[in-house]
Amino acid sequence: MEELLKIMSGIREDIDFTKETKLIDDELLDSFDIISIVSEVNEHFGIEINVDDLLPENFNSAEALYQLILKMQG
Amino acid sequence: MSLVSLHSLCFAAITVLLFFLFPKKHRWLVLLAANVYFYLSYGAKYIVFIVICGLVSYLAALWLEKRIAAGAQRLKEAESKEEKDELRRKGLKQKKRICALAVILLLAPWIVIKYGNFILENTGKLLSVFRIDAKLPGLGLVLVLPLGMSFYVFHAVGYVVDVYRSKYPAEKNFLKYFTFLSFFPHITEGPFSRYNELKQEIFEEEHSFSYERLCAGCARILWGAYKKVAIADLLTESVNSTLAAYSDHGFVLISFAVILYSFRIYADFSGYMDMMCGFCHILGIRLSENFRQPFLAKTVDEYWRRWHITLGKWFRDYVFYPVSMSKTGTKLSKWARKKWGARTGKLIAGHLALFFVWTCTGLWHGANWTYLFWGYLNFIVILSTTQLEEVYARMRDKLHIRGESFGWKAFCVLRTFALISIFRFFSLSPDIRTALDTIVHALTHPRLWESSLVLNFFTNIGEKNVLLTDVGIAALIIVDILCEKQKWEDVKKKCPPIVRAMLYAAMLLILIICAPGKDVSASFIYANF
Numbered sequence: 001m002e003e004l005l006k007i008m009s010g011i012r013e014d015i016d017f018t019k020e021t022k023l024i025d026d027e028l029l030d031s032f033d034i035i036s037i038v039s040e041v042n043e044h045f046g047i048e049i050n051v052d053d054l055l056p057e058n059f060n061s062a063e064a065l066y067q068l069i070l071k072m073q074g
Numbered sequence: 075m076s077l078v079s080l081h082s083l084c085f086a087a088i089t090v091l092l093f094f095l096f097p098k099k100h101r102w103l104v105l106l107a108a109n110v111y112f113y114l115s116y117g118a119k120y121i122v123f124i125v126i127c128g129l130v131s132y133l134a135a136l137w138l139e140k141r142i143a144a145g146a147q148r149l150k151e152a153e154s155k156e157e158k159d160e161l162r163r164k165g166l167k168q169k170k171r172i173c174a175l176a177v178i179l180l181l182a183p184w185i186v187i188k189y190g191n192f193i194l195e196n197t198g199k200l201l202s203v204f205r206i207d208a209k210l211p212g213l214g215l216v217l218v219l220p221l222g223m224s225f226y227v228f229h230a231v232g233y234v235v236d237v238y239r240s241k242y243p244a245e246k247n248f249l250k251y252f253t254f255l256s257f258f259p260h261i262t263e264g265p266f267s268r269y270n271e272l273k274q275e276i277f278e279e280e281h282s283f284s285y286e287r288l289c290a291g292c293a294r295i296l297w298g299a300y301k302k303v304a305i306a307d308l309l310t311e312s313v314n315s316t317l318a319a320y321s322d323h324g325f326v327l328i329s330f331a332v333i334l335y336s337f338r339i340y341a342d343f344s345g346y347m348d349m350m351c352g353f354c355h356i357l358g359i360r361l362s363e364n365f366r367q368p369f370l371a372k373t374v375d376e377y378w379r380r381w382h383i384t385l386g387k388w389f390r391d392y393v394f395y396p397v398s399m400s401k402t403g404t405k406l407s408k409w410a411r412k413k414w415g416a417r418t419g420k421l422i423a424g425h426l427a428l429f430f431v432w433t434c435t436g437l438w439h440g441a442n443w444t445y446l447f448w449g450y451l452n453f454i455v456i457l458s459t460t461q462l463e464e465v466y467a468r469m470r471d472k473l474h475i476r477g478e479s480f481g482w483k484a485f486c487v488l489r490t491f492a493l494i495s496i497f498r499f500f501s502l503s504p505d506i507r508t509a510l511d512t513i514v515h516a517l518t519h520p521r522l523w524e525s526s527l528v529l530n531f532f533t534n535i536g537e538k539n540v541l542l543t544d545v546g547i548a549a550l551i552i553v554d555i556l557c558e559k560q561k562w563e564d565v566k567k568k569c570p571p572i573v574r575a576m577l578y579a580a581m582l583l584i585l586i587i588c589a590p591g592k593d594v595s596a597s598f599i600y601a602n603f
Contacts, residue, residue, distance in 0.1 A: 011420075031390050032460070035398045035427075036420045039407055051395045052239040 112258035120220030131230035134176030135244035192441035291356035298348025305341035324521025372486035398427035
């Protein structure tokens with residue numbers, strides 16, 4: 001989780017990813033942020049998040065994205 | 075059927091009445107009947123296209139769902155990891171094939187009708203460069219785009235792709251799906267709705283009658299009709315004639331006409347949305363909003379997140395993400411990261427996808443190079459905004475300008491409005507040459523003395539109507555500013571009922587005076603796209 005938070009903060013340092021739970025619903029992340037996060041996460045965790053996984057429930061919080069990563073690694 | 079007419083008023087009233095008289099479970103059937111009546115009122119022959127589009131997308135979604143279920147079952151039964159991976163790979167390939175076939179079948183007729191001549195004409199020109207005199211069949215054939223085809227085809231494509239992505243299950247009842255696809259409030263100008271969202275609104279909500287919703291819905295319809303009739307329609311002739319005869323005018327009048335054109339298209343498009351959202355509100359159906367005070371955007375990028383919002387979201391979900399996250403996009407991103415560093419590497423796939431988005435957005439608006447050029451202008455400005463963000467920030471610091479100051483924000487808003495207005499020269503002109511000529515002519519002929527002729531501009535509108543248009547535009551700006559500051563609801567609540575009633579009565583009176591004799595049905599601008 002620490003590594004993921006570091007990646008996300010590196011892309012948008014103005015957002016507190018430990019607290020935000022409506023990153024997509026409140027439009028805090030734009031489409032460029034999302035593809036940047038996906039690209040870094042894929043590379044760092046050795047997984048392949050693809051366009052079908054781009055659901056709000058997977059990206060609304062760092063925790064939700066972390067769960068997706070764990071699911072893909074599993 | 076004209077939307078601002080007695081006919082449409084009766085149509086809406088009867089639909090509302092029947093909707094609430096029907097048993098709750100079957101109210102959607104009233105909407106289906108209304109959709110069919112609405113579509114047929116524009117001409118019976120084109121209904122065949124929407125029915126075929128509906129059948130293709132409906133069957134493709136069911137086929138996809140069947141494949142997904144069968145794949146999941148086989149996956150459950152598989153024992154080894156290798157076997158599971160192989161099944162996943164095969165399943166995905168099958169799904170992709172079905173989805174691609176459906177998307178091609180859906181888009182093909184639309185592309186032929188909308189872009190056939192454009193493609194043939196330009197293929198001919200390209201071949202003539204190589205001195206090949208090709209006689210292309212079908213060139214010059216006038217194909218009329220069926221009403222709303224650019225909208226319902228995109229709705230159908232979105233639905234099939236969503237089922238392919240397992241975002242929601244396919245609809246089993248064709249009539250329910252067709253009610254969504256042909257839903258008259260969104261078929262001619264949008265908004266682009268998602269099936270899972272509208273399904274909830276149309277088929278699953280309680281839809282109890284509410285007097286408050288009736289009043290609020292009627293007020294919004296009235297405001298929308300006022301924008302259409304008292305702003306958009308009254309400005310049409312003056313704006314068009316001034317821009318058509320641009321060589322007779324200078325910078326002042328041409329700029330004035332383009333600024334008013336911006337207000338005209340906004341009043342026209344948002345007026346339509348207000349009417350449709352208002353109507354749906356009466357029924358208890360929430361339609362996606364398509365505007366969020368676009369003229370208060372501080373950058374072109376932000377403008378496009380506030381103008382025709384649902385089209386932007388459609389392109390984001392079905393073009394931007396698939397392109398930027400494709401294998402080519404990922405490879406390009408990795409290569410650029412090595413070559414130019416992490417920041418550029420990160421952005422390059424996004425920019426490639428953005429290029430595709432603006433190509434599609436330009437072409438979606440019309441089969442003409444002007445629209446494509448207009449799309450690329452937007453792309454270049456958005457690209458430069460993101461790429462030069464740090465440079466702009468440094469420049470601001472050097473000039474001691476505070477980014478949060480009112481003056482800077484006002485400058486950004488005006489700059490964005492100016493850029494968007496300049497881009498409009500291209501979407502307005504018959505060809506790129508004319509657009510460039512108009513801009514060059516305006517810049518080289520300031521004719522500042524024409525400022526006094528601005529008043530003459532309004533004589534085309536008619537002296538009595540000048541006040542209506544002025545008041546309308548002022549009201550439009552004030553309402554947008556109040557909405558932006560989130561004070562509009564408070565203002566409405568605090569407004570004494572008598573004042574509100576007088577305002578509505580005045581708007582209604584203006585509509586009655588202005589609407590008869592005018593062919594308002596002719597041109598809701600976006601219905602032509």
